[in-house]
Structures are given as structure tokens and as C-alpha cells.
Amino acid sequence: MAVPMLELAPQNAAIKAKVLEGLSGLIDRSSFILGENVKGLEAEISAYAGAAHAVAMSSGTDAQLAALMALGIGHGDEVIVPSFTFFATAGVVSRLGAKPVFIDLDPATFNATGALVEAAITPRTKAIMPVHLFGQLADMPGIMAVAKKHDLPVIEDACQSLGAKGWGKSAGQFGDMTAYSFYPTKNLGAFGDAGMTAIRDDAAMAARVRRIRVHGMEPVYMHHEVGMNGRMDEFQALVLRAKLPMLDGWHEGRRKHAAWYLERMKGLTAGEAVLPQEVVPNGRHIYNQFTIRVKGGKRDALQAHLKERGIGSAIYYPICLHEQPCFKDLGYKAGQLPESELAAKEVLSLPVYPEMTEAMREEVAAAILGFFGKN
Template sequence: MVNQSPIPMVDLRAHFAPLREGILAGMGDLLDQAHFILGEQGRSLEAEIAAFLGVDHALGCASGTDALMLALRALDIGPGDEVIVPTFTFIATAEAVRYVGATPVFVDVDAQFFALTSAGVEAAITPRTRAIIPVHLYGLPADMHTLMALADRYDLKVIEDCAQAIGAEIEGRRVGSFGHIGCFSFFPSKNLGGAGDGGMLVTADAGLAERLRGLRNHGSWQVYHHDVLGYNSRLDEIQALILRAELPQLPDYNGGRRQAAAWYEQHLGDLDLILPARREGFHHVYHQFTIQVAERDRVKAALQAQGIASAVYYPIPGHRQKAFADLPLAVCPVADALAMQVLSLPMFPELSEAQVARVAATIREALG
């Protein structure tokens, strides 16, 4: 019987409590100004995100999925084109490729780092390949140096899917700044999350930034002049205000996640399971703390019985999703194996060592 407080995957009430009064005051000002779309809050957030990531341009949009779709459109990728994506990630990455009429090509991932490898990507390149979308899964960057070198060799575009990795770094350089376009999600549970959907595109290319600016706004660069068919995908002012309140705290938020990860490593290190890998020069921000364990279902049930949340990200790789059943079935043994063994544990900046110890003790008992 559960006799302690539940431990959620993420505690958004605790997260927003210190920011509540400031956000409410700011929302009152917004209501007084009554400017809710493409206003000062959004412009300020874009400038602050660009400075944080070390890029020249940032443009808000309605979601991380929209960011991927807009990036593909801005790069003129469409019907007849192929885009290489990892099969082991959330469906949005491949979904966006389909939205623009292109074909996602599913490639297996590295068993240790959950990311595309240059060898795997190179084997999948055909004359129709136009782009690569590496995903920085769970908060650990993919190897952007080798992937960018490969893209340069084959004249391919690179769109970074940074939905789970804002603030993650490779040798001091933040993800999103390596590819031609970086895409971020502000879904509430993300490391920088709003109170609803939201996204951001970043780029060093002024021409791409200008193209994205119109594509997100009905294909319009001048009021009521629509040069192309675009989208209604704009980050609203309320979300921008909330995200601006959080952004200065993001290094501390990510630091809290890294501390929680260190506690997990301390308490779980001697058990028969695989902990998230560390990589020299790569700064992990632990959007998820994902273990690999053969007895996953037993462990998950034991955690649930004690009021402790856990989740499987992701139980069905992209190449096996019904939505892509019309494509040739890719051979991705690593992803198929990961889908049977991965289990993400509670992870949020406010997680205490006592909570981590309780999670670990439950896992220890489940594994006998």
C-alpha cells in the first residue's frame, strides 16, 4: 500500500510556484495592453533566446512540431525529397517531413547515446536525400561535429530537433547553433516549458530567418499581401511572457536536473540495469533520466504500486508506426531492442535526493 506522497514525472506546480506572482502581474499588463499576437513579449523572448543560444536569429511559432515543419518549408524540401530521421524518437520528427510532402527515411540509433550516427546516416543517403534531422534525445546532444561534416560532404541541410535539449552543449556550444536551423519545443514538461504549446526556430542565416518570419504568418511579409501559402503558427504573448520569466532560471533548472541525475547514478549504480551514458565534452541536460532494464514491466509495475510515476519513451519506433506503414520497413535492431527496455524515471529540477532514494529503493526491491 502506498503510504507516501506520489512522485510525478514532473512537478509543474512546484516549478511555477516561485514565478506565480510575477507571471500574474505580467498577464495583467498584457490584458491592459490587449496586444496578444506578435507583440513585445514575443520579440523580447526571441532576442533573449538568440542570445542564450549564441545564434543571430530566433523566431517563435506555435509548437515544436510546427518549428520542424516550417524549417523544412523554409529549406524548400517537399515532394520527391527524402529526409533522414532517427527511428527512435517522438513521431513529430518524421510527421513534419510528411506534412511537407517529403519522405522520412528511418535510420537506427546508437545503443549508448540514442542518436543518429554518421555511419548510419551515410548508409541511408540516396540521390533524393535533401536533409538530416538529428534529435538530441532525452537532453543528450547528438554528435553534431561528425554529422555536420557528413552533411557538408553530401551537400545536405541539417535541421536540429532540440525539443528535449535546450541548454545542452557540445564543448561549450549550445545545441541549435550547429545546423542550418534549430527547432525547439516549449511544451509544458520541457526543460523550458510554457503553460501550453509553443516553439522556436533559430538560425544564423538572415535569409532563412526572413523566410520563416513570413511562413509562420500565413505567408505574409506585408499585411494582407500573401506571397506563398504559409501557416498560422505564431507564439502568443502569454506564452512568451511565461517563458521569459523562466529563461533566466534555465541554467539553474538544468543544474537541478543534473544533480538529480547524479543522485540516481549514486543510488542505482550497482543494479543490473544500464544508466544514461555520459559523453566527454557533451553537456547533458536530462530532459529525461532513462534507464535500460530487461525486467522493465516488473519495475514499472512496482513503481506504480508505490505511487511513483515512470514512462516508456518510446514503445514503438517510427519505422513500426501504422502512420508510416506505406513505407518499406526499415531494419533498426537497436531501436527495436531499446523500445523493449527503456524506462524513464521522475526527473525535474525540484526533485529531492530523498525522492530519488525512494525511487531507487523501489527499483532495487523489484529487481530482487
């Protein structure tokens, strides 16, 4: 049985009629940018995430970039970011002429900790940007304590983690601002690129992000700063509003599959593969990815084994950011962030999308157990 890494068609079929109906009205109104659906989505995401303000953006990357711009990050500044994550987290820092300062990870969660952040702070540090990787929160109490100690703003990168929870809060309720992505493969995905910058409680900061989104303009044709074209279009907002009421159900579908995997593959030893761990107190891991660590240098062989059987998988991420050619001038050396480098050699993400059947799950688990000579 073929099992794709991700199949979006069943999810999109569930909202097709509602989207087509909304599209007809959108065409009739012919208001395509920053219209009523964008405003409605901003209010709905703000309520869902527990933030006072939300500003719809053209992508998760632009959501990060606008937050940094609103903080005035620029040349000579340093921003602390993880090395083991998607490129955009560091790319937006570099784009503003600032320096990404890469930190290692907690191997239990793939995320940053307060201690790792503390060790990277210098007099030039101007912001901290932890990532909630794969759907589980970073050590936000620890990170926020460090931020408070040094009077530094925190931007949560929750591009994979809208709806993730921990310590009695949701992603977006810790830092000053939070970036979300609605790339189609996210748990809440648009029909193209889209994102959101949430602002926890600062109305003036929210107003600045809104102004930055439209070339720094307020009112029309009065430009207070050089902003960006970061607007979300009405169609993407329409799609996301149709999907949002289903999001918690999709989260729980992923969590159900994850729990099943954990039980089915519990016979794997620590020398064979390490399964994901939910370690955040009062947490909800939303499993944007179900990522295992394959030991003994066998990750690529296991992936090939799965591919031969028609089973999809993916490596997020094969190269750490501090090892990327574009950051060579920062002077990082091999071995400097050992946990991140080891993760890049071991991680393998498995299908976990909510519409999977029990037979599909069994196909994945049986293939992995078979690779290690188990059943």
C-alpha cells in the same frame, strides 16, 4: 511516499507573481499576438542558444515544419530522421509530401551518428534532421561532416535539449536551423504549446521563416507562398521570459539528481539495467528525461512495481516510428532497425524534475534496487 513522474506546480509557483503582474499589463495593452514579449523572447532565446536569429512559433512541431518549408522540402524529397523519437520529427516531413528515411541509433546515447546518416543518403536526400534525445546532443561533428560532404542542410531537433552542450557548442550552434519545444513538460515549459525556430547565421532564411509563420505574408495581405499560422501568443512568451533566467538552475537541479541516481544505483549489473551515459565531450546532458534500459524483458514488470508504490515513470517511446501504422507504406520490416526496436522494449524514464527531494530520490532508487533484490 508517492513520487510523481513530474510535478510542475512548484516550478510555476516560483514565477506566479511575475506572470500575474505581466498578465495585468498584457490585458491593459490588449496586444495578444506577436507583441513585445514575443520579440523579447526571440532575442533572449537567440542569445541563450547562440544563434543569430530566433523565430517564435506556436509549437515545437510547427518550429520543425517551418524550417523544412523554408528549405523548400516537398514531394519526392527524402529527409533523414531517427526512428526512435517523438512522432513530430517524421510527421512534419510526411506532411510536406516528402519521405522520412528512418535510421537506427547509437545505444549509448539513443541518438544518430554520422555513420548512420551516411549510410542512409541517396540522390533524393534533401535534409538531415538529427534529434538530441532526452537532453543529450547527437554526434553533431560526425553528422555535420557528412552534411558538408554531401552539401545537405541540417535541422537540429532540440525540442528536448535547449541548453544541452557538447564539443564546445550548444544545441542550435551546429545545424543550419534548430527547432525547440516549450511544451509544458520541457525543461523550459510554457503554460500551453509554444516553440522556436532558431537560424544559425542566415538572415535571408530567418526572414523566410518569419514570413512562413504568418501565411507567407509580407507585407500585410501580400502572400508570396502558402505558409502557415504558426504564431506564438504573447502570454506564452510572457511565461517563458519569466522562466528563462531560472533555466540553468533547473538544468543543474536535474543533473544533480541524475548524478545521485547514478551513484545510488551503480550496483545494478548490465544484465539488470543500464543507466544513462554521458558520452559527449565537453558536454552537458540536461536530463529532460533520466532514461534507463531494463534488461531481460522486465521493463513492464518494473514499471508495475513502481506504480504499486506510487512512483511515476514513463516509456518514451514504446513504438518506433518505422513501425507506426501510418508509415506502413514505406516498407520497413521488423528487425530492420534493431537497436531502435530493442530500445523501445527496454526504456523506462524515471522522475528527475529539479524540485524533487532527497527522500523522493531515495524512494525511487530503493524501489528499483528492491525489484532486483538489492538494497
